């Protein structure tokens with residue numbers, strides 16, 4: 342049987358960062374087990390490749406929700422990365438951290454019994470900075486020499502500029518840095534790519550370590566279980582094309598299989614709600630009621646419109662336009678191939694602009710609906726604004742379908758179930774329907790088709806949201822850190838699984854609450870911090 346000092350399970354955004362740091366700084370050996378494919382593929386490298394993959398690709402694992410009663414029984418997809426780099430290899434690359442108060446809230450939750458480990462903004466900011474290499478911003482909030490390439494969009498479509506101007510005409514300020522001193526406003530996002538190439542966790546963190554003899558990377562290695570002996574995590578079993586293997590960890594195991602699979606693996610290993618495990622014939626090693634609970638995701642609802650001219654990215658990825666764009670990129674390193682397909686966005690609070698933003702918006706220069714949106718729409722030139730509730734109150738859960746590792750977990754995200762989330766989303770939809778009617782965007786719009794703009798009553802917009810709400814791809818919180826007195830806490834402030842030695846969780850499962858914004862950068866921060874905790878460099 343093979344032994345390593347550390348085993349990292351899941352080579353996604355957090356797992357790659359943690360593994361790379363442990364290889365570089367611990368002096369020990371590290372085994373990184375990743376179930377998915379290699380990240381070396383042109384579609385993954387190209388910033389807009391996501392739009393070719395989102396509706397069907399081997400690089401994604403398509404989780405399905407259970408029927409959502411509050412959405413009239415609808416079932417929707419939750420795609421997650423199935424590739425080295427995880428979400429960071431397939432995502433839309435928007436670089437976002439959230440707000441300082443997101444992390445100060447975690448700190449409050451953990452205050453009192455945190456072993457001196459702070460989780461406030463001042464504690465996490467150094468990790469964001471260390472990871473980052475920004476191509477425009479250099480100040481006390483941004484890093485310029487980290488491994489992760491963060492850049493302004495390589496190409497900006499005219500429609501994105503019209504959107505930014507339209508939202509300003511509604512009274513929102515232009516924001517040059519959504520990760521700066523204030524989140525509110527409209528502007529152009531920054532992205533985890535550079536010069537037309539994605540900067541995933543795989544490229545930024547693992548590639549530089551590939552020749553390091555202390556790193557062993559196994560792809561296509563699906564972990565089935567963590568081996569627990571006498572209350573300590575000592576190894577894992579995984580399967581690949583050559584069969585089933587058992588590996589051992591001398592020091593620690595770090596679990597980072599993502600917020601939907603991490604709780605499944607904990608439960609398959611006997612760590613979770615006792616009654617639920619017993620129901621599936623699994624021996625209980627640690628009765629932790631919180632495993633799989635507290636599932637948080639950002640709900641997203643589209644507004645789509647046809648354009649009255651040949652605007653946006655429709656057909657830019659097929660036929661002669663694809664050849665022209667490819668040539669432009671090869672010869673000059675510019676053009677649509679350098680855009681992630683999303684360039685502009687906004688953070689607003691339609692109910693009270695003086696309060697922190699409640700809604701994030703993404704402007705997409707195509708007609709864009711997910712594969713499970715059951716609506717007949719003709720192809721054509723157009724644009725989409727998706728609105729996202731940034732601090733949702735709804736909570737869902739992940740449970741086991743069976744004790745068989747091949748079965749996907751049962752996922753119930755309960756998006757928009759809490760009435761305050763629905764009210765925020767309806768207000769967001771109403772606000773951005775106005776943006777579609779504001780100049781200079783309005784003069785290029787032929788017709789808004791989803792939702793029907795003729796009826797913006799609460800009743801009609803609520804029905805629209807129930808019909809179209811889907812994931813913004815940010816599941817989180819299913820193995821949360823929490824204080825000693827919190828019966829639902831799975832991890833302590835050092836990301837250690839309560840009641841089990843030698844096991845930490847460092848992916849988006851670990852967060853007590855979701856940050857107000859996209860989640861790739863926070864996942865990388867968690868991976869970096871977990872490595873520091875293991876190395877004894879915090880607290």
Ligand SMILES: Cc1cc2nc3c(=O)[nH]c(=O)nc-3n(C[C@H](O)[C@H](O)[C@H](O)COP(=O)(O)OP(=O)(O)OC[C@H]3O[C@@H](n4cnc5c(N)ncnc54)[C@H](O)[C@@H]3O)c2cc1C
Pocket residue numbers: 350351352353354355356374375376377395420421422423424425426427428429431432433434435436437562563564565597598599600602813814815816848849850859860861862864
């Ligand atoms: C389509 C899409 C678009 C997104 N867009 C953005 C965006 O623009 N900006 C942003 O900031 N965030 C975005 N996100 C979200 C962000 O990428 C994720 O929140 C982040 O990558 C999560 O990191 P993680 O480490 O928690 O999990 P992941 O990155 O999902 O890593 C989990 C890893 O574990 C592996 N794994 C799973 N099961 C097993 C197993 N049994 N054994 C071994 N390995 C296993 C998976 O293959 C995966 O590589 C997007 C996500 C998706 C899917």
